[in-house]
Amino acid sequence: MDIGIPKEIKTQENRVALMPIHVSTLTSKGHRVVVEQSAGLASGATDQAYTDAGAEIVEFAKTVFANAEMVTKVKEVMPEEYGFLRSDHIIYTNLHTALNLELTNVLIDKKIASVSAEETHEDGSPNCPLAGEIGAFEGVRMCMTPHNGTGRHFMEHFGAPALKAVVIGLGAVGQGCLRTLLRLGCFVTGLDIVSRTQKSTALTWASFNYKSDDVANLSAHLPDADLIVNCVMWPKHRDDHLISRKMLAKLKPTAAIVDISCDTAGAVETCRATTWDDPIYEVDGIRHFCVDNIPGAVPATASAGYSRAILPFVSLVADNGLIAACKAEPWLAKGLTSHNGTLILPETARLQDRAFTPAEIYLDQ
Numbered sequence: 001m002d003i004g005i006p007k008e009i010k011t012q013e014n015r016v017a018l019m020p021i022h023v024s025t026l027t028s029k030g031h032r033v034v035v036e037q038s039a040g041l042a043s044g045a046t047d048q049a050y051t052d053a054g055a056e057i058v059e060f061a062k063t064v065f066a067n068a069e070m071v072t073k074v075k076e077v078m079p080e081e082y083g084f085l086r087s088d089h090i091i092y093t094n095l096h097t098a099l100n101l102e103l104t105n106v107l108i109d110k111k112i113a114s115v116s117a118e119e120t121h122e123d124g125s126p127n128c129p130l131a132g133e134i135g136a137f138e139g140v141r142m143c144m145t146p147h148n149g150t151g152r153h154f155m156e157h158f159g160a161p162a163l164k165a166v167v168i169g170l171g172a173v174g175q176g177c178l179r180t181l182l183r184l185g186c187f188v189t190g191l192d193i194v195s196r197t198q199k200s201t202a203l204t205w206a207s208f209n210y211k212s213d214d215v216a217n218l219s220a221h222l223p224d225a226d227l228i229v230n231c232v233m234w235p236k237h238r239d240d241h242l243i244s245r246k247m248l249a250k251l252k253p254t255a256a257i258v259d260i261s262c263d264t265a266g267a268v269e270t271c272r273a274t275t276w277d278d279p280i281y282e283v284d285g286i287r288h289f290c291v292d293n294i295p296g297a298v299p300a301t302a303s304a305g306y307s308r309a310i311l312p313f314v315s316l317v318a319d320n321g322l323i324a325a326c327k328a329e330p331w332l333a334k335g336l337t338s339h340n341g342t343l344i345l346p347e348t349a350r351l352q353d354r355a356f357t358p359a360e361i362y363l364d365q
Contacts, residue, residue, distance in 0.1 A: 001318040002032045004068025006061040007039040010075045012276035014042035014299035017072040017093070018314070019307040020053040026311075027054030031318045034058055034067045043303035065089070072314055074306060075293065076103060087111040090322050092314060094118045095337055098236050098351045099264065107338040113322050116345060117310055119335035124172045126305035127295040132176020132231060134294050135260040139165065139227045140184060142256040142280070142287060150226040150254040155185035162186050162209065166221045168242060168267065169231035170197050170212075173260050177229050182208040186227075191215045218242060222250040230259045234266030236351050241269040248286045255286060262292040326363055333359045 003026060005017050016039050018026075023033050033055040037047060047057045058064055065071060065084035073093035077085070079102070085091070087110055095116040097104045107114050118125060143149035143163045152163035162185050167177045170192040178201070181188050187209040192198050198212035213221070215232075222228070222243075228251070232242065243257070248270065251257075259271040270283040273292040280289050295302035313332050316325040326333040336359045337345040349356035 002034065002067055002069045003314070003318060004064040004071045005033065005035045005039055005055075006064045006071065006073060006081070007036040008074050008296075009061070009078055009080060010293065010296075013075050013293050013296045015074040015296055015303045015306060016040040016043045016045060016299070017074050017303075017307065018311065019043065019303055020045050020049040020055075022307045022311045023050060023055050024053035026315060026318060029315070029319070032056070032067075034064050036061050036064045040303070043299040045303070070314070070317060072310065074296075074303075076100065077106070082106050085110050085112055089113065090317060091115070092117060092310065092317070097337055097345060097348045101352055104338075104343070104348055104352060108341055108343055111341040113339045114337040115313075115317075115322070115332065115335040116337045117313075117335060119337075119345070120313060120331050121309060122331050126309045127302050128172040129176035129179075130298060130302055130305070131260050131294040132173040132178075132229075133180045134297055135173075135258050135289070135291075136165075136167075136177040136180035136229055138279075138289055138291075138294075139229055139256060139258040140181070140186070142258070142289060143226050148254060148287060149256060150252060152226050154181075163226040164224055165189070165227040165229060166191065166218070166225045167229045167231060168215065168218065169233075169261075170194075170201050171231065173231035174229075175201070177231060177260070178205060178210070181229075182210055185209070189213055189221050191218055191221070215242065219247065219250065222247065223252070225251065225255055227255065228257045230257070230261055230267050230271075232267045233261045234263040236263065236266070236347065238266075241265070242267040244269045245283065248284045251286055253285050256289065257286060258289045260294060262290050323363065326359065333363060336362070 035050045035055045037059050062084050070090040076095050091114040140154050145151040156162040164187045165181050167174050167190045170190050190212050193215050202212040259268045271290050274290045279291045343356040344359050
């Protein structure tokens with residue numbers, strides 16, 4: 001199969017879908033790989049490295065799409081790329097179609113076969129821990145006075161306590177946050193709905209300034225917090241919130257919110273996606289950091305993890321075709337989003353109130 005890797009064009013998105021070491025796996029099996037010039041440079045992968053791995057380098061994204069049967073990306077297909085799409089394309093990337101009506105319409109109208117990579121990770125996205133680590137780091141920076149924060153250091157000094165952070169959700173993202181915050185010296189309260197997770201996390205960080213609590217007690221922790229970090233992915237059909245706009249009044253005026261999950265009006269009602277170019281905004285005087293591609297700030301590391309995670313599925317599709325691959329691998333089938341004009345991903349159908357055919361039925365036809 002002919003596989004294309006274009007350069008990402010979303011603002012400050014510096015990752016690349018496949019690193020040279022993984023491209024070589026595909027080319028060694030007889031697949032052709034076409035890479036856009038400089039696609040991997042920010043990730044430490046030169047054009048020569050791709051050439052050495054057996055790939056072809058082309059100058060423009062449109063040439064990548066024109067020469068590919070399957071296009072692998074990191075972020076969603078951008079409007080500038082819509083014109084490159086063909087009905088015989090397979091698009092494998094993080095599509096996030098549920099709240100993107102325009103992209104969904106393009107995929108359906110052009111009869112594109114597409115897979116939402118974000119739905120295919122059995123053990124969670126490899127970039128989730130990175131998002132937690134970096135998001136927490138940005139939160140610590142926001143606590144400093146030059147950034148209008150509370151002015152607390154991340155370490156305890158001279159009898160003055162370290163900054164106090166509340167981390168909501170103790171999954172892969174939340175654990176990433178804890179690694180950054182606790183190793184810096186912050187006081188952290190971690191909240192989760194699962195008692196076992198609360199206890200195991202408290203045991204893991206027993207020698208640090210850490211305590212666990214239930215999410216139900218979140219409101220009680222807000223007044224004393226310098227930093228709130230949300231790591232809970234909120235179901236897009238829900239209209240309630242963990243932190244409502246009204247609850248912002250409980251925070252110190254210099255407190256900061258970092259929403260790593262970044263679901264618009266989700267767990268944090270006042271969340272809206274931002275970019276690295278303009279990452280922070282205020283609502284009712286409270287600063288919010290809601291960059292929706294945090295791992296893009298460390299592309300050399302993030303690309304290595306993402307590439308390794310998607311390679312088995314990309315290889316399976318290249319070897320067998322998309323439908324056969326989905327029949328063989330249930331986790332790949334979970335990401336099947338559209339095919340031949342049919343919408344398949346349930347969440348997108350529910351949020352956009354449109355007809356769909358579940359993957360298990362579609363694949364059995």
